[in-house]
Amino acid sequence: MIESKYDWQIEQAQPDAITSLAKQAGVDGFIAQLLLQRGIDTPEKANTFLKPSIEAFHDPFLMHDMKKGIARIQQAVEAGEQITVYGDYDADGITSTTIMYEVLTDLGANVNYYIPNRFSEGYGPNAAAYQKIIQGGTTLIVTVDNGVAGHDAIAVANELKCDVIVSDHHSLPEVLPDAYAVIHPRLKSATGASYPFGDLCGAGVAFKIATALLDEVPTDLLDLAAIGTVADIVSLRDENRAIVKFGIQAIQNSQRPGLLALIKEAGGQLDQFDEQDIGFAVAPRLNSLGRMKDATVGVELLSTFDEEQAIELAKFANQQNDLRKSLVDQFYKEAVEQVETGSDLNRSTLLVVGDNWHQGVLGIVASRLVEKYQRPTLVLTSQDGTDDVKGSGRSIDQFDLFKAIDPIRDQLVAFGGHHSAVGLTVKKPNVSLLSDQLEKAAEQQQLDLSAKPKIEVAAKVGIDQLNSDLVGQLKTLAPFGQDNPKPIFDVSYDQVQSVKTMGKGADHLKFTLAKGNTSLVAVAFGKGALAAQIHPGATDLEVIGEIGENTWNNRTTLQLMVDDLKQPAAPVVDRRTRVLHEQMFRQAGTYVFFHERNLTQLKPYFADNCRAVMYDQLTRQTFQDQNLFVVDCPDVVADLADVLHRTHPKTTTLYLYKKQLVSKMGMPDRHSYAKLFRFVKENPNINIATQLKRLSKHLHIAERTIIFMIQVFLELDFITINDRVVNLNPHYQAHDLKSAPSFHLRQEQMKAEQQLLASSTRELIDFVKDCLDS
Structure with missing residues (x-):
């Protein structure tokens, strides 16, 4: 059984609404359904969402204190005042600092920038830092991505006759700081009007200030604004959607040596660059600079036009990111040990x-x-x-x-x-x-840990519906992110195939979903431990995930990136095997054996929540577990039937391990028995220990078959064996070969192998169910 991690929420739009929007907006019904789930329910909204344009950018002067702040900046530029851009140490802070620094530089300002140290100065305005900045000659501080809660530091600046313009997007305090201007997308103006879109990030607000200063949209800064927007996980609707959409195009055509070098270091490809590359490649490397040491390097990296410096700084950012990842892995491992112990x-x-x-x-x-x-x-x-x-x-x-x-x-x-x-x-x-x-x-707060986090599932689709055309249509919904998630699908199929693990520690899971002639590879990161519970041929595994593309050797195929999966506890699981390994003895339950030598060999491998017993020791009273594991194959089918009838487990997992099949050796024919009997009669004192190989070669009979026939002869008193030396019993009596216990046992073993090992999964499951129902 596999428990889902999330509570799957499948929201289905009304068929009439889907048909209507698809027709009016000129989109596929599938896309119309996804638009409706996002609250986009008119053709006008659909057109704006699917085809963002420059018109999506609102007038920057609608933002609180924008006009006042711009006038002060222009005054400082014209007077040659020292301006300091005061930023933040994360990716949003680095990009917003770079945006403000570049636009002021282009205007001819006397400008520098300052990013506080995460460890010694902390987030936001720092009084000591402000004093140092002002003592250096600064008369205007422009904050980016911080400042709206910087009362103390701004008060210090005011005392020292330095104006502060705050540009920020974080939560508003009850009382604003006494800054010269506070430019914030959620602040209402003196007339009570609000800026049309309140979810800009720090880089987005800096971009709006740049727009106001230049009196036009600064397309050369869209790349930085897009990085900050995706990195800060703000809503990807409205203006942010346009920023990221156009920003990705700008990145694909970027002339920034530092950004190009960083993307190359991260293994990205410009022609396929998208918002995921920002979120998983660019942003983490910028964030690592501030996490590990000094984020100032990030501004240098993004703003430099020196290609050698760009390459050097990009390598440094990549090294810092690698160091960050190694430290996270180390501390996470130690933290898990602390929690578990x-x-x-x-x-x-x-x-x-x-x-x-x-x-x-x-x-x-x-x-x-x-x-x-x-x-x-x-x-x-x-x-x-x-x-x-x-x-x-x-x-x-x-x-x-x-x-x-x-x-x-x-x-x-x-x-x-x-x-x-x-x-x-x-x-x-x-x-x-x-x-x-x-x-x-x-x-x-009545925290209920049994409540699973919810996950929105867009639709249920068959893998035969998935193709490159559908993926192309899904891309029209991009860029994906906050408030516009990448669609997650509940995928239907006929059976699971090719289950395997990936990664250095077998941490990840990979399997194939098949339906007719169609197959889809599914990858589940961090779920490698589930491989033992998912079996080829399974039909009851439920999987949800995102449809993506994987390019390898210039060939692009679709794949499912698994978000979650679940599987009910199957009453009968066919896991027949010729090889046993330690992981097979980790699930809680009772493991039953039919051969004591196997139990003795494997007992050290059992987890504490497992119980290993011989089949004849198991009774209805002693079987308390719900899960039964049949480890090896019985010699007699009736022995397994009897165990199942006595225990009535909730789940039965069948390993039915057998190292060598007697059915491969078969049953010796009467001619073989006659040859061996005649040889023993004519050649006294045959030493089985030393002469078996020669005997086998002489009689053209396999060694194991000769051993079996000798055992039959011994049980029928045809021969005697003393110290491994075989002689004919001079007093033997005629007996039917079938009356020998070994002969009978082999017949039963061959029947058991035929019914339990050579049967199909369906035949085996039906047999077990019949035993449980009897």
Whole structure:
């Protein structure tokens, strides 16, 4: 049985609505269905969504304080004032800093930029940093991707006669800072009007300021705006959709040496570049700069026109990303060990404390733990020479992590964040207080860990419906991201084929779904452990995932990127095998043997939740497990039938292992018996230990067959054996060969092999069901 990770939500639009929109918008019915699921229910909305244009960009002067802020910037440019762009250390902050720096440079401004250090200065306006900047001659600070909560630092700037223009997109505080201007897409103007689209990221707001300064859309900055937009996981609707759509085109034709070098380092291809390449290749490398050390390098990388410097900086960014990944893997492994060996699994929340872990990757480790355990998680680290424990937290949809910790804010050194993510510093003695508070909040918020996270499934499709034309139509819905997810499909098929694992540690799963002459390769990352439960020929595995393309050796094929799968507990599972391995003895249940030598050899490999017994020791009273595993093949079919009748398991898994088949050797004919008998009669004192090979060659009978016939003769008193020396019994009596126990056993073994090993899966399953019903 395979439990689904998610609660699958399949929303079906009304057929009439699909037909109507498809006809009016001139799109395929399948695309119309997906549009309706996204709330796009008119041909006008469909046309705007599918074909974004420059008209999608709103007037930047509709944004709060834009006119005032632009006037101040223009004044500073004309007067030659020193302007400092104050940015942030993530990908959105780096791109928004680059956008603002480049547009001011193009206007002839006296401009530089400053990105605070994540570890020593933290996020947002820093009073000490502002003082240093102003002492260096700056009279105007323009923030990007930060500042709306920077009251203290902005107050310091005002005292030092330096104006601050805040451009930000983060949550608005109850009271705005006393900045010269606050440019924010969610702020209402003095007349109460709102900017038409409030979901811009920091780079998006910087792009709007650049538009206002230049009095035209700066198409040469769309590449940076697109990277920031995708990296910050903001809504990909409205203006953001146009930014990313046109931004990807700009990246494909980019003249930025740094961006081109970074894409090359990441293994990307410009002609196929899309939003996924931003999210999984470009953005992580930019983010790694700030996570590991200094994000200033990111602005240098994106803005340089020196190709040698670009290549050098791109390599450095890639190295930092590799270092980040290795640290995440290391700390994640240690965190999992800490959770698994402690008592945390009995808790509703997780709190992990490492020793001198790199602070820049703790949020990623927390995210991976949330993914694995589906519960709110804090990952903290102690530091040598200090009593502070710093870290990050991530949460699940049904638990407000910020609200959970806020009641003990005054007992923390530092704390900030929102519903799903927090950052904090706490003194070592208060770690237990923090842990207790999380559990208390879990109870107060009625956190139910049994509730699965929901996942939206677009439609159920057969693999025979999937083709390159359909994938081409799906691409018209791109770019995909927040509020416009890539469609997830419930895929139907006839049977599973070719199940295997991939990756260094067999971490990933790969299998093929087949229907008629059509097949589709499915890849499930991180699900390699499920391979033992999915069997070729299975028909009851349910799979959902995204349809993608895989290009190998210039050949492009469709593949399914699996998001989730589930499989009911099959009453009978056919896993007949000629090879046994340790992983086959890890599932909870009773493992029954028909040959004691096999039980003795395999017993060391059984997990603690497994029980290994001989078939004749198993009774209805002693069988308490629901799952029965039949390890080896019985000599007599009736023995298996009797076990099944006695136990009535909920599930029966049949390995029916047998190293060598007697049916391959067959039953000796009467002529062979006669030849051997005559030879023994004419040649006394045959030593089986030393003369078997010669005897086999002389009689043209296989060695194993000779051993079997000698056993039959011995049981019928035709011969005597003393110290492996065979002689004719001078007093033998005539007997029917079939009366020998070994002869009878071989007949039964051959019947068992025919019925249990040579039968089809359907015939075997029907046999087991008949035994259970009797």
